[in-house]
Amino acid sequence: MAVSDLDPAVRGSADRSWLERIPAQYWIICVLLLVLPAFANDFVLFQLMGWTFILGMISLSLMFLAGYGGMVSLAQMSIAGMAGYMISVFGDTAITEISQGWPWWVVIPLALLIAMLFATVIGWLAVRTEGIYTIMITLAIAAAFFYFTRQNYEIFNGFTGFNGVLPPRLFGVDWRGPEAFYYLTLFWAAFFYFATIYISRAPFGLALQGVRDNPRRMAALGYNVTAHRVAAYTLSALPAGIGGILLTWQSAQISPGTAGIQAAIDILVIAVIGGLRHPIGAFIGAFIYVLLKTFAIDVLVALGLSGERFQLLIGLGFLIIVFFSPDGLLGLWEKLRASGRKDPLTGQERDET
Amino acid sequence: MSLAEPQIADRLAATATDNALELRGLSKKFGALAALSDIELTVKPGERRAVLGSNGAGKTTLFNCITGDFPATTGSIRFFGEDITAFPPQERIRRGLRRTYQISLLFSGLTVFDNVYLACRGVSRGRFSLIRPRRDDALMQATQELVSLVHLDDAAQKPVADLSYGQQRQLEIAMALAGAPRFILFDEPAAGLSPAERRELIEILTSLPSHVGYIIIEHDMDVALRVSEHVTMMHNGRIFKEGKPAEIEEDPEVQALYLGGDDG
Numbered sequence: 001m002a003v004s005d006l007d008p009a010v011r012g013s014a015d016r017s018w019l020e021r022i023p024a025q026y027w028i029i030c031v032l033l034l035v036l037p038a039f040a041n042d043f044v045l046f047q048l049m050g051w052t053f054i055l056g057m058i059s060l061s062l063m064f065l066a067g068y069g070g071m072v073s074l075a076q077m078s079i080a081g082m083a084g085y086m087i088s089v090f091g092d093t094a095i096t097e098i099s100q101g102w103p104w105w106v107v108i109p110l111a112l113l114i115a116m117l118f119a120t121v122i123g124w125l126a127v128r129t130e131g132i133y134t135i136m137i138t139l140a141i142a143a144a145f146f147y148f149t150r151q152n153y154e155i156f157n158g159f160t161g162f163n164g165v166l167p168p169r170l171f172g173v174d175w176r177g178p179e180a181f182y183y184l185t186l187f188w189a190a191f192f193y194f195a196t197i198y199i200s201r202a203p204f205g206l207a208l209q210g211v212r213d214n215p216r217r218m219a220a221l222g223y224n225v226t227a228h229r230v231a232a233y234t235l236s237a238l239p240a241g242i243g244g245i246l247l248t249w250q251s252a253q254i255s256p257g258t259a260g261i262q263a264a265i266d267i268l269v270i271a272v273i274g275g276l277r278h279p280i281g282a283f284i285g286a287f288i289y290v291l292l293k294t295f296a297i298d299v300l301v302a303l304g305l306s307g308e309r310f311q312l313l314i315g316l317g318f319l320i321i322v323f324f325s326p327d328g329l330l331g332l333w334e335k336l337r338a339s340g341r342k343d344p345l346t347g348q349e350r351d352e353t
Numbered sequence: 354m355s356l357a358e359p360q361i362a363d364r365l366a367a368t369a370t371d372n373a374l375e376l377r378g379l380s381k382k383f384g385a386l387a388a389l390s391d392i393e394l395t396v397k398p399g400e401r402r403a404v405l406g407s408n409g410a411g412k413t414t415l416f417n418c419i420t421g422d423f424p425a426t427t428g429s430i431r432f433f434g435e436d437i438t439a440f441p442p443q444e445r446i447r448r449g450l451r452r453t454y455q456i457s458l459l460f461s462g463l464t465v466f467d468n469v470y471l472a473c474r475g476v477s478r479g480r481f482s483l484i485r486p487r488r489d490d491a492l493m494q495a496t497q498e499l500v501s502l503v504h505l506d507d508a509a510q511k512p513v514a515d516l517s518y519g520q521q522r523q524l525e526i527a528m529a530l531a532g533a534p535r536f537i538l539f540d541e542p543a544a545g546l547s548p549a550e551r552r553e554l555i556e557i558l559t560s561l562p563s564h565v566g567y568i569i570i571e572h573d574m575d576v577a578l579r580v581s582e583h584v585t586m587m588h589n590g591r592i593f594k595e596g597k598p599a600e601i602e603e604d605p606e607v608q609a610l611y612l613g614g615d616d617g
Contacts, residue, residue, distance in 0.1 A: 203474050203482040206463065210471045213460040220420055220458075221528065222446040222475035231481060 033186060042178035048294060050181050050250055052287045053189035057243035059270040059282035060192055061236040067276040068200060069232045070212035072131075074264045075122045075138040078145040079237050080244025081259025082118045085149065085156055086111035087165065087245050088254055094164030095157055104168035108245065115241035116234050123233025127226055142264040150256040161255030165248050176249060185246055189283065192239040196279040199235075208232055269314070273321050275330030284329055292317060371434030373398045373536045373566050374419070379428030380590075381411075381418050388414040389590045392428070398535070400566045401558075403577040405601070406587035407610070412570045413455055415587070416538045420452050421445050433535065447476055449535030453525040453542055455570070461514045465505050468513055469527050470496045476532030499527040504553065519550045526557060537567040543576045555579055578602065586610070 037045055058080045065071045091107040093099040102110075126137050149156040167175035167184075175184055199205040207228055210218045215225045248254045257263070266289065274285025296310035325331040372395050379392040389411045396402055404412050418425040421442040429438045437445050460468050473492045474480055486493050500509050503523040508516060516524065522542060529537050539558075543551050551573070558580040561567070571577035578584070578598040586594040586607055594607060601607055 198485060199483055202485045203479055205483075206467055206471055207474065207480060209463055209467075210460045213462050214458050216422065217454070217458040217460070218471075218475070219442040220422065220446060220452060220454075221472050221531075222443045223471075223480060224441075224443050228481070 037179045037182055045182040046178040048290055050185045052290045053185035054243050054247045055270055056189055056283035056286035057192055057239045059267050059286055060196060060279055061240035062267055062271045063276050063279060063282045064196055064236050065232055068205060068208045072135050073138040074135060074268060075141045076240050077259045077264040077267050078142045079115050079119045079240040083111045083115040083241035083244035084248035084254040086114045088162035089155060093162045095162050098157055112241045116237040119237035120230060120234045123230040127229035143261055146256055146260045163253035165252055167249045188242050193279050269318050273318060273328055275328030277327055277330055281328055281330045373433060375431040377429045379418060379425050381414055382426045387590055392592060398566055399564050401581045402568045402583040402585060403581035404568055404570050404585045404587060410587040411590040412587055413540055416452055416540055451529040451534040452538035453529045453540055455540040457521040457525055459513045464510050464512055465524055466509045468524060469499050472528035472531035499530055503527040519546050522546060534565055539567055539569040541570050543571055543573050551576060
């Protein structure tokens with residue numbers, strides 16, 4: 001049967017403009033995000049939202065590997081850190097002894113390329129293992145990267161790292177200005193969000209999900225499973241690398257702690273809180289993490305507790321979400337929707353009217 | 354990918370002369386257990402052969418060795434004249450070998466259509482493509498045709514986890530027929546099927562193009578003897594008897610093995 005004589009209903013939906021098929025919620029979120037600078041203050045734009053988008057992108061790279069490929073990598077923050085360090089080494093910073101001061105259009109692609117190479121090597125090492133061992137080996141790489149950057153003064157400038165790392169003044173815009181930075185991070189977050197969704201239905205993404213479900217069968221269908229897994233790591237370096245560069249610009253500095261073990265675990269926490277099943281989970285998780293990290297101190301102080309205990313609140317939140325829904329908030333949302341559809345008397349699903 | 358292209362002419366030339374499958378001295382040990390011992394088997398192109406034997410006779414292990422799921426301990430495997438003994442599974446599959454699994458090994462998180470599409474994509478170019486296929490893409494059409502062939506049109510967009518057992522078996526077959534198979538290994542395709550589904554299965558097998566040979570493992574003698582021209586009996590990891598279906602059915606030793614007590 002050829003595609004031309006497919007069910008007319010299926011063809012009809014394909015002929016409809018793709019714009020019409022986007023649900024209303026998406027439009028609302030899209031418009032909200034675009035007009036947010038009109039009524040939000042600089043702190044919300046630069047700190048809260050900017051940071052959310054950045055952490056979301058780095059978590060997205062983990063969601064891509066874990067959700068579609070079944071590979072939980074704790075080294076995604078190291079890949080982001082590598083990109084951040086490389087723009088500092090080759091670009092312009094306050095550490096003039098090390099920084100090369102090359103133009104941005106060389107530095108940024110070069111930094112991304114090196115991040116991709118780094119990710120490929122990590123992948124090549126990690127894909128030989130499964131499950132908990134992948135977590136262990138990537139954690140070991142993250143730890144090694146942290147200690148290496150702290151002890152190496154020739155390239156990574158050791159304990160102090162780099163400061164004065166600023167984005168280029170492209171088109172005469174100060175990209176660290178709150179509104180400009182907000183739109184910059186929003187653009188890349190949206191770009192990688194849609195790119196991930198797109199790739200999930202492309203041959204590479206489908207094959208990656210096949211590898212997740214059944215690697216042995218994938219080999220028996222003609223796929224080189226190892227190559228597919230390594231390539232997924234390489235691709236994951238793009239959102240992680242851009243995220244790392246933006247993170248470095250946001251704080252205008254990078255130091256070993258930026259990509260430390262705590263940061264690596266935070267990325268995992270964000271991805272799990274949000275849910276690994278859909279790319280949006282990474283951003284939901286990042287938003288909640290940023291809110292907690294920013295306001296937990298105030299909440300604790302208001303309750304008469306010591307402000308340093310904010311990590312406790314994050315940990316408790318993590319525990320509660322994982323306890324009630326292993327799929328994160330996305331899973332919780334789906335559960336609620338499913339139970340909302342159920343008839344309270346019979347427990348059967350009822351048709352929505 | 355690129356590796357396969359210049360060899361197509363060689364492969365076609367080889368098809369005419371060489372045996373589809375030649376196993377020489379093949380054995381497989383799991384620790385001290387000899388699952389297969391000294392298997393000698395020659396299958397001509399287009400030949401349809403049934404492998405019979407009790408549980409534990411080594412039938413599925415034989416398939417695993419041929420496809421490379423588990424590498425053989427000793428011996429050699431030639432596929433259309435080419436020595437594939439040292440090849441990883443994907444290289445064997447790309448040369449036109451296919452198989453189905455006794456216990457369905459499907460991608461439970463994906464839809465029926467995506468499962469078949471992955472099978473089609475696995476033996477063609479662009480396995481790493483980041484571009485979504487168009488609706489009128491040749492592989493999408495091939496996928497649609499395979500889905501129709503095994504009567505799964507209505508379930509095409511269902512996740513595999515929601516399929517009935519019989520539908521999963523049919524999906525297995527569709528995936529084995531993807532691309533241009535030259536030789537297929539069917540591992541108990543009829544197990545657990547209803548009588549109607551069995552008839553459909555026999556119809557699919559007998560309507561395969563005549564150049565496509567296969568080996569079928571089947572406990573149901575009715576199915577096995579109707580879809581094969583040759584029969585190989587296995588027992589305790591060895592080939593025990595070979596012959597035409599009628600000869601095997603009449604053979605007193607085979608009857609003793611199948612009907613009498615057997616140590617499996």
